[in-house]
Amino acid sequence: MNDDLDPTQDLAEQVLQLLQAAPEGLAEYALIQQLKERHSGHIPNLPLADKLVLFRTHFLLFNALYRLRERLWQQGSHLLQISPLCIRLLPYEPGAAALSERDELRDYYLDMSQLRDTDERDVERLLTSFWTRMQGGDEKQAALELFELDDERALDLPRIKQRYRQMVSQHHPDRGGSTERLQSINLAMEILQRYYR
Structure with missing residues (x-):
């Protein structure tokens, strides 16, 4: 090889x-x-x-x-x-x-x-850190809170995608945001896509 x-x-x-x-x-x-x-x-x-x-x-x-x-x-x-x-x-x-x-x-x-160098404990720590920062109980609620979306209102994937684009634009490292915050936003989007297809 x-x-x-x-x-x-x-x-x-x-x-x-x-x-x-x-x-x-x-x-x-x-x-x-x-x-x-x-x-x-x-x-x-x-x-x-x-x-x-x-x-x-x-x-x-x-x-x-x-x-x-x-x-x-x-x-x-x-x-x-x-x-x-x-x-x-x-x-x-x-x-x-x-x-x-x-x-x-x-x-x-x-x-x-x-x-x-990233093992299961590291991934768990990354996720725990994300959820702790979001102060969420379950993953869907934490992701909605990160996106500042109210689950009571009628939500659909186009509205979530629009909010995602706004959040990425606002928190991208090129615009003064942090890589960690952007990774949290991406993870929240992946979670919400599972719930709103």
Whole structure:
């Protein structure tokens, strides 16, 4: 076996094929499900209910996405929009400064030691920290509180997605927010997507 081969490169190729077939883009969950259907050897074919499996699956996918984004940018072929709600290929714009600014999420996901060194207790601590900060009892209520949405009002996925986009815009590290806060927002969105499909 050649240790020089990057296992995420093959995953990036699979992701590229799926995104080319879906010009409107795919949510992270849908992309993971399609990779599982293709029997991708890089995505654990295990239930995402297990917290460590969920973390590793998410991390591997986002590592491949950020690698793919850089490659497409260098080739001048596409821009890759990366968000849990919508991952999609956009036309390349040579004047855009998308990759020239420091991106803490990119740095995090391209650091494979984050994957290697994160064990089940670490994931549990991350989640506990998230729920403690949210002061929530159950996951749905905590996610709604983070998004400042009232469960009493009629909620649907389009309204939740709109609020998610507002929260990401407000708390993105490029705009003075923190990576931890953005990760909490992304996790809350993944939870709410399970309840409001």
